[in-house]
Amino acid sequence: MTALSDHAPALRQARSLRFTSDDRLPVAISLYASLFLAIALPLGLMFLWSIADGWRPPNLLPQAYTAARWADVLADDGLLRAAINSVVIAIVVTFATAIIALPTAWAMARFPFRLKRVVEVFILAPIIIPGIVVAVGIGQIFLALGLAYSVAGVILVQIVGTLPLMIRLMTAALETIPDDLIHAARSLGAGTPGIVRHIVLPLAVPGLLAGGLMSFVGSFEEFDKSFIVGAPVVETLPIKLYMYLDPYSMQLPLASIVSFLLLLPALIVFVIAGRVLRDDLMAAGMGKI
Amino acid sequence: MSMLEITDITKDYGASRALHPVSLSVDEGEFVTILGPSGCGKSSLLRIVMGISQQSGGEIRLAGKRIDMLPPERRDIAMVFQSYALFPHMTVEQNLRFGLRMKNVAKAEQQRRIAHAMEICTLTGLSSRMPRQLSGGQQQRVALARAIVMQPNLLLFDEPLSNLDAKLRDTLRHELVALHRRIGATSLYVTHDQAEAMAMSDRIVVMNAGRVIEVGTPLELYRSPRQAFTAGFLGQTNLLAVTASGRKAHLPWGQLVDLAEDAAGPGQVSVRPESIGIRACDRGGRDTGSCAPATVAGVSFMGASALYTVAIGDTLLKVSQAGGDALIEPGRTVALSFPDRLPLLEDRAPDREAA
Numbered sequence: 199m200t201a202l203s204d205h206a207p208a209l210r211q212a213r214s215l216r217f218t219s220d221d222r223l224p225v226a227i228s229l230y231a232s233l234f235l236a237i238a239l240p241l242g243l244m245f246l247w248s249i250a251d252g253w254r255p256p257n258l259l260p261q262a263y264t265a266a267r268w269a270d271v272l273a274d275d276g277l278l279r280a281a282i283n284s285v286v287i288a289i290v291v292t293f294a295t296a297i298i299a300l301p302t303a304w305a306m307a308r309f310p311f312r313l314k315r316v317v318e319v320f321i322l323a324p325i326i327i328p329g330i331v332v333a334v335g336i337g338q339i340f341l342a343l344g345l346a347y348s349v350a351g352v353i354l355v356q357i358v359g360t361l362p363l364m365i366r367l368m369t370a371a372l373e374t375i376p377d378d379l380i381h382a383a384r385s386l387g388a389g390t391p392g393i394v395r396h397i398v399l400p401l402a403v404p405g406l407l408a409g410g411l412m413s414f415v416g417s418f419e420e421f422d423k424s425f426i427v428g429a430p431v432v433e434t435l436p437i438k439l440y441m442y443l444d445p446y447s448m449q450l451p452l453a454s455i456v457s458f459l460l461l462l463p464a465l466i467v468f469v470i471a472g473r474v475l476r477d478d479l480m481a482a483g484m485g486k487i
Numbered sequence: 488m489s490m491l492e493i494t495d496i497t498k499d500y501g502a503s504r505a506l507h508p509v510s511l512s513v514d515e516g517e518f519v520t521i522l523g524p525s526g527c528g529k530s531s532l533l534r535i536v537m538g539i540s541q542q543s544g545g546e547i548r549l550a551g552k553r554i555d556m557l558p559p560e561r562r563d564i565a566m567v568f569q570s571y572a573l574f575p576h577m578t579v580e581q582n583l584r585f586g587l588r589m590k591n592v593a594k595a596e597q598q599r600r601i602a603h604a605m606e607i608c609t610l611t612g613l614s615s616r617m618p619r620q621l622s623g624g625q626q627q628r629v630a631l632a633r634a635i636v637m638q639p640n641l642l643l644f645d646e647p648l649s650n651l652d653a654k655l656r657d658t659l660r661h662e663l664v665a666l667h668r669r670i671g672a673t674s675l676y677v678t679h680d681q682a683e684a685m686a687m688s689d690r691i692v693v694m695n696a697g698r699v700i701e702v703g704t705p706l707e708l709y710r711s712p713r714q715a716f717t718a719g720f721l722g723q724t725n726l727l728a729v730t731a732s733g734r735k736a737h738l739p740w741g742q743l744v745d746l747a748e749d750a751a752g753p754g755q756v757s758v759r760p761e762s763i764g765i766r767a768c769d770r771g772g773r774d775t776g777s778c779a780p781a782t783v784a785g786v787s788f789m790g791a792s793a794l795y796t797v798a799i800g801d802t803l804l805k806v807s808q809a810g811g812d813a814l815i816e817p818g819r820t821v822a823l824s825f826p827d828r829l830p831l832l833e834d835r836a837p838d839r840e841a842a
């Protein structure tokens with residue numbers, strides 16, 4: 199013990215501030231511990247709540263279990279319809295967002311125009327402003343345009359929410375493409391369409407995928423704007439699920455089921471993405487938020 | 488016949504002028520280098536020829552046809568970039584194929600040209616590597632191969648060796664010129680490295696501050712430059728203010744030298760360190776006449792030669808001596824001999840020399 203502490207200062211100096219293989223175990227343990235605390239534990243508790251049939255303090259675990267609530271919720275065929283609505287809307291929103299964001303991001307990345315930062319703040323503003331504010335404002339206009347209570351209206355209003363992050367992620371991805379690459383492609387005979395197709399798009403893939411995932415999940419889970427513009431005619435999964443919640447008494451078991459169902463698509467998308475993508479690609483895109 | 492003809496090209500960036508009217512030509516099969524210090528407008532000129540930057544004025548002809556209005560993809564020119572600009576998401580082979588695909592070259596012909604380029608650029612076996620898996624020298628050769636598969640009328644190089652270490656740079660220099668000869672290309676090469684320019688070029692175009700200063704073969708420019716800038720930029724030299732009368736001129740310390748042609752009044756000559764003869768005077772001081780004013784102020788031994796700094800009057804001269812049994816130690820008086828028929832430079836002596 200004493201021998202160890204004698205060596206400690208010298209050791210610390212020698213290996214400076216970088217991780218060595220000696221650090222692997224403690225680092226791994228603390229990482230997994232924090233992941234467990236931040237993700238697995240809450241999910242586990244939520245799941246317990248959703249199947250608990252009576253769970254009162256000071257008990258550490260529910261006294262009895264029931265699948266009845268799950269059965270009830272899943273038996274509602276409105277739920278399946280809402281889920282299909284949500285998936286379709288999320289796919290359309292994701293592609294539309296990508297298509298709109300690409301030229302904007304290209305301009306932001308390529309042209310060092312003055313006031314670029316100001317433009318950036320404007321583009322990001324919808325993230326800061328609560329969805330309900332955007333929705334109420336836009337709702338009026340949509341009503342006048344006949345877009346309210348329509349799927350098209352819901353898609354449009356969701357794009358307002360998903361566009362900023364997509365533009366930000368794609369700008370960051372496109373900024374890393376050196377000018378010389380574009381020049382080289384041009385000198386080798388590529389016109390603008392060829393350059394976009396063979397150089398820009400492939401190199402923007404990390405940004406596109408990261409932005410696409412965020413848009414998909416963002417659209418799937420979006421409530422305020424869709425609710426104001428679409429409900430009660432257009433019913434997305436979040437709208438449907440929030441209706442299970444009784445505003446007058448907090449029902450943890452039902453809330454847990456709702457949370458689980460809303461979490462599901464995000465989990466599925468990220469698991470698929472993790473499978474399909476190389477890790478570095480994903481990290482490259484996500485690192486730019 | 489001249490393959491490339493650049494006439495009075497200018498380039499303005501806002502209010503500042505990067506290229507004053509610049510004209511030059513490159514003959515078919517020739518290897519011409521644009522040599523000049525950083526920021527003198529070499530890249531600007533090359534980019535204009537490639538078409539990725541727009542000139543402010545002037546015209547460019549390639550094989551007799553005006554090309555300055557054409558987009559780069561229709562100019563029949565290929566360029567090797569300083570950063571190589573390899574497409575990072577494509578393998579070596581896909582990089583080489585890119586231009587051929589864009590130009591709709593037939594599949595079989597693509598295959599043939601790629602195989603040929605891979606072979607002459609010694610890239611065989613690397614076709615499925617990604618650029619990031621290659622060394623600097625290999626990346627450089629891929630960039631070169633990607634340009635030559637296009638079989639362009641003109642190859643442009645923008646400092647393609649400047650990111651490599653000295654040894655590799657030396658080898659690639661020779662490989663590059665050999666390749667240029669082998670495929671019968673016409674090349675316009677840009678560098679700020681005078682040794683590179685002299686080793687590689689048929690002709691050198693010396694540029695400074697957006698202007699062409701002088702054009703000539705490496706030998707002409709080194710041996711008998713007409714401009715002080717050329718003399719100073721290509722290797723080491725002594726620029727000396729002289730006062731000429733007829734075929735003779737007085738050096739600053741009064742010594743008389745021969746000129747190549749008749750002249751009158753103040754002028755300037757360039758004398759290379761290796762063309763000045765140096766000899767230690769006897770300690771006895773028998774030849775005091777020619778020895779008195781010159782003293783060795785410093786010496787550095789360079790291996791193949793010794794470089795002396797010699798003080799004579801107010802002037803410090805660089806003198807290099809190849810061979811020699813022993814170094815002349817500092818403090819010794821020396822006799823200097825100057826070459827005959829020194830050419831007068833065309834511009835005036837800089838003020839600090841005149842003062």
Ligand SMILES: Nc1ncnc2c1ncn2[C@@H]1O[C@H](COP(=O)(O)OP(=O)(O)O)[C@@H](O)[C@H]1O
Pocket residue numbers: 500505523524525526527528529530531532
């Ligand atoms: N895009 C640009 N905008 C403004 N000035 C530029 C631009 N590109 C080059 N310049 C200026 O033009 C001059 C020539 O640059 P360049 O052609 O790159 O020189 P070189 O290649 O000889 O080092 C420099 O003074 C540089 O600052």
Ligand SMILES: [Mg+2]
Pocket residue numbers: 526529530531
């Ligand atoms: Mg340059």
